[in-house]
Amino acid sequence: METILLNQQNLADWQKKASPNVMALGCFDGLHLGHCEVINTAIQKAKERQVPLSVMSFFPHPKTVISKGKVHVNYLTPLAEKEEKLRKMGVDTFYIVEFNQEFAGLSPEQFVLDYLNGLGVFHAVAGFDFSYGSYGAGHLDRLKQDSGGRIDVTKVAKVELRGEKISSTCIRERLLKGKVAELPEFIGRFYETQGEWNGETFTLYPYYTIPGPGRYEVTLKNDSGGSVHREVIVLSDGITIKCRDEIPLFLKGKLSIVWQKGIVESRKLRIS
Numbered sequence: 001m002e003t004i005l006l007n008q009q010n011l012a013d014w015q016k017k018a019s020p021n022v023m024a025l026g027c028f029d030g031l032h033l034g035h036c037e038v039i040n041t042a043i044q045k046a047k048e049r050q051v052p053l054s055v056m057s058f059f060p061h062p063k064t065v066i067s068k069g070k071v072h073v074n075y076l077t078p079l080a081e082k083e084e085k086l087r088k089m090g091v092d093t094f095y096i097v098e099f100n101q102e103f104a105g106l107s108p109e110q111f112v113l114d115y116l117n118g119l120g121v122f123h124a125v126a127g128f129d130f131s132y133g134s135y136g137a138g139h140l141d142r143l144k145q146d147s148g149g150r151i152d153v154t155k156v157a158k159v160e161l162r163g164e165k166i167s168s169t170c171i172r173e174r175l176l177k178g179k180v181a182e183l184p185e186f187i188g189r190f191y192e193t194q195g196e197w198n199g200e201t202f203t204l205y206p207y208y209t210i211p212g213p214g215r216y217e218v219t220l221k222n223d224s225g226g227s228v229h230r231e232v233i234v235l236s237d238g239i240t241i242k243c244r245d246e247i248p249l250f251l252k253g254k255l256s257i258v259w260q261k262g263i264v265e266s267r268k269l270r271i272s
């Protein structure tokens with residue numbers, strides 16, 4: 001998979017190199033079950049047409065830029081992890097578009113002509129609610145027209161769980177409430193964060209969303225298959241993670257925390 005950091009300055013160079021492709025569109029933070037439905041649908045379309053599959057995502061999160069910094073988005077999957085997951089899914093080209101005020105101000109038509117037509121897209125796949133262009137005015141029902149009739153569109157229906165749309169937002173909300181045990185129903189696995197254990201402290205890699213303050217049952221594991229079950233505490237500062245028991249030194253170095261269960265404090269259970 002080729003990863004391309006795209007912006008207004010280098011767009012013309014990448015347009016010259018582009019070949020016909022199918023493209024999946026969106027932020028894809030967390031690569032939850034709704035995102036996987038979009039990407040797997042796009043994979044199928046690319047196979048049917050025997051062309052490469054590209055994914056176009058945006059960084060920083062549009063909400064942060066559009067709110068002019070008022071809305072701060074912590075990520076579920078930092079870029080490096082998203083890149084690895086997309087590569088494993090079989091994506092051929094991963095475009096990360098620099099989402100800044102200038103880009104946000106593109107009209108829906110201009111975005112489609114410059115970033116889809118211009119990059120060889122002839123079939124676009126996104127979810128039912130994908131929006132594009134200034135004020136989010138663009139939507140899938142007008143994309144073909146915005147492309148001058150050149151791009152066919154597949155709209156993926158809402159993937160929901162008990163009536164609730166599966167979204168990165170609802171996953172972040174559950175994380176901050178400590179409801180990590182519910183997440184496999186949304187992302188198909190337990191939520192994981194990557195970082196370093198130096199023998200004394202955990203240091204998470206940047207951008208992860210840490211579960212809310214509280215105690216958690218977790219599995220600590222490294223890339224060579226070593227793992228232990230432990231209880232960790234996220235302190236009230238919401239960023240410090242402490243492990244209650246000793247962590248074996250064979251886990252020193254890069255370490256994943258697999259968040260499995262929030263331990264409800266007994267005091268919360270006390271019925272006054």
Ligand SMILES: Cc1cc2nc3c(=O)[nH]c(=O)nc-3n(C[C@H](O)[C@H](O)[C@H](O)COP(=O)(O)O)c2cc1C
Pocket residue numbers: 062063066103104105106111129130131132133134135136137
């Ligand atoms: C080129 C481009 C420009 C965009 N500009 C805006 C914008 O000005 N305002 C906006 O609300 N959304 C804009 N969006 C849509 C956002 O990416 C995002 O979909 C929207 O904020 C709704 O987010 P949500 O569906 O996750 O709530 C733009 C998207 C693209 C691709």
Ligand SMILES: Nc1ncnc2c1ncn2[C@@H]1O[C@H](COP(=O)(O)OP(=O)(O)OP(=O)(O)O)[C@@H](O)[C@H]1O
Pocket residue numbers: 025026027028029034035037038125126127128129130156157158159160165166167168169170
């Ligand atoms: N539950 C879902 N069902 C179908 N498509 C979805 C679903 N969630 C997201 N998508 C689609 O997947 C792509 C990426 O979604 P995106 O990350 O932009 O939105 P999101 O998951 O709702 O995140 P957020 O909550 O931050 O807005 C978009 O095309 C979007 O329409």
